[in-house]
Structures are given as C-alpha cells and as structure tokens.
Amino acid sequence: MADAILMGEPMALFHADEEGALEDVSRFTRSLAGAEVNVGIGLRRLGHEVTYITKLGMDPFGKYIFRALEREGIGREFITFDKERQSGLVMKSRVNSGDPVLEYYRKNSAATYLTPADVEHVDFNGVRV
Incomplete structure (x- = not known):
C-alpha cells in the first residue's frame, strides 16, 4: 500500500522557450504540472510510495500525463480516463524578472468531474498521508 495517496488535477504544462507575451511566443516545451503532482514527485524522490487519484481525458495530453506519472514512479491504479472530456492544460510565460503569466485551460x-464514487473503492488502511 502507498505511504501517500494524492488527489487532484495533473496538467500538461507548456512553458515558453522564449520571453514575451504568450500570444507572441512561437515555441513551447511540454512538461507535467499540478500542485499535487509536484508533492507526489517530491515524496517519491524521498523514497515514499505514492499513488494518485484523478480523471484524465482520453486525449494525447491525458496519455502523456499517465506515462509521465509512471516515469516518476507514482501509482496510477486509481486513475480513470474520461472519453467525453479533455485533460487540463496550462501555459506559462518565460520572464527575466517578476512572475510569469499562467493561463489555465x-x-x-x-x-473537474471527480465524484465521491471515484474514491469509494479505495482502501485507505495503512496509508499515512
């Protein structure tokens, strides 16, 4: 069983490869984003067993997120795919100073369609966090 089970919305992050307004940037690099994902990756790198609960779209970004979580060693047994909805995305500007602009999709x-039914079957016995 996992030491920690996290629930949230992982997203595909597109961060600008050059400075400027997002509408003027021509190249982006894709990576993984989400507050709970970041916590999970940190815990995993500290040697803890981590599992994630979420729903992903059955789209290229959902498939990317699913594989990225696997690469980080995060359990995916409670991740389901939704054929009707898309996975979340975020775009991030590159800045030399100040805070970057973030645009969420x-x-x-x-x-956003996670329900109590999505966690009814999860056995939390032995989970520390």
Missing part, C-alpha cells in the same frame, strides 16, 4: 476538464 481546465474548465470542464476530466478531473
């Missing part, structure tokens, strides 16, 4: 994403 998550309205009606698969993860």
